[in-house]
Amino acid sequence: MDSLAQSSSVFSPIIQSFGVLFMGDNFLRLLGGLLITIRIAAISVVFSICLGFLLGIVMTLKNALIKAVCKIYLEFMRIMPQMVLLFLAYFGISRAWGVSLSGEVASILVFTLWGTAEMGDLVRSSLESIPSHQYESARAVGLTEFQVFFYVVLPQTIRRLVPLAMNLITRMIKTTSLVVFVGVIEVVKIGQQIIDANRLTVPSAAIAVYATIFFMYFIVCWVFNLLASVIERRNK
Numbered sequence: 001m002d003s004l005a006q007s008s009s010v011f012s013p014i015i016q017s018f019g020v021l022f023m024g025d026n027f028l029r030l031l032g033g034l035l036i037t038i039r040i041a042a043i044s045v046v047f048s049i050c051l052g053f054l055l056g057i058v059m060t061l062k063n064a065l066i067k068a069v070c071k072i073y074l075e076f077m078r079i080m081p082q083m084v085l086l087f088l089a090y091f092g093i094s095r096a097w098g099v100s101l102s103g104e105v106a107s108i109l110v111f112t113l114w115g116t117a118e119m120g121d122l123v124r125s126s127l128e129s130i131p132s133h134q135y136e137s138a139r140a141v142g143l144t145e146f147q148v149f150f151y152v153v154l155p156q157t158i159r160r161l162v163p164l165a166m167n168l169i170t171r172m173i174k175t176t177s178l179v180v181f182v183g184v185i186e187v188v189k190i191g192q193q194i195i196d197a198n199r200l201t202v203p204s205a206a207i208a209v210y211a212t213i214f215f216m217y218f219i220v221c222w223v224f225n226l227l228a229s230v231i232e233r234r235n236k
Contacts (some may be wrong), residue, residue: 017208020198029194030209033187034216036104040186041173043108048115048172049165055116056123070120077117083178085110090182103182111172118168126160127153166228170221177217187213 021027059070077085090106093099101109130153138148180189191209198205 014204014207016202017204017206019208020194020202020205021208021212023198026194027212029190030187030212030216033185033190034220036184036186037173037176037179038220040104040107040111040179040184041169041176044111044115045169045172047108047112048119048168051112051116052119053123055120056127059120059124060127074117074121077114082110082114082175083181085114086178086182103179103184106182107176107179107184111175115168115172119165122161122164122168123157126157126164129160130156163228163232166224166231170224173221173224174217187216 021030055070058066061067086106089110090101090103093101093106134152134156135148138152143151176186177188179186180192191213195206195209
C-alpha cells in the first residue's frame with residue numbers, strides 16, 4: 001500500500017499537468033499555433049523549391065563568376081545561424097531602410113533565403129549526378145537541348161531529388177520554432193503563455209505543454225518522412 005501511494009504521488013503532478021491542456025481552449029490554442037507554424041513553413045517551402053530549382057540550374061553553368069557568387073551565397077546561408085538571420089531581417093531591415101516587417105513576413109523571408117540555398121545545392125548535385133551518356137544518347141536521336149533537359153534530365157533529377165527535398169522540408173518545419181524570438185504567436189509561444197498562466201496553480205504544466213508540442217512536431221515531420229519513404233520505394 002505504501003509503495004502504491006508513493007508511486008501515485010510521483011505521477012500525480014504529471015497527470016495534473018496534462019489537465020492544463022483541457023482547461024478552457026488551451027488545446028485548441030496550441031492547434032491554432034501549430035497551423036501558424038505550418039503556414040510559415042509551407043509558404044517558405046513553396047518559394048524555396050521554386051527559387052531553389054532555378055538556383056540549382058544556374059549553379060551548373062560554366063561561368064566562373066556565377067559559380068563564385070552562388071558559392072558565397074550558399075556558404076553564407078549555411079554558416080550564419082537562422083536565429084541571427086531572423087534578427088537581421090526583423091530588426092536590421094527596419095532600422096537600416098525603415099521597412100516595417102511583421103515577424104511572420106521576416107520569418108518567411110529568412111526561411112525562403114535559407115531554403116533556396118539548400119534546395120539549390122540539392123538540385124545542382126542531382127543535375128550533376130546524371131551520367132554524361134544520357135545527354136549524348138538523347139542528342140544522338142535528334143533531341144534539342146530543351147528536349148534533352150525536359151524529357152531526359154528533369155525526370156531523373158526529380159526522382160533523385162524528392163527524398164532529399166523531403167528531408168529539407170522537415171528541417172525547415174523544425175526550425176520554425178525559432179520564430180518565437182521575433183514575436184510570432186505560434187505553437188511554442190502559445191505553449192509558453194499557457195505555462196505562465198498556470199505557473200502558480202500547476203507548476204508542472206511545462207511537462208504536458210512541451211510534450212504535446214513535441215508530439216505535434218513529431219507527427220507533422222513523420223508524415224513527410226513517411227511520404228518520402230513511399231516515393232522512394234515507388235521510384236525503385
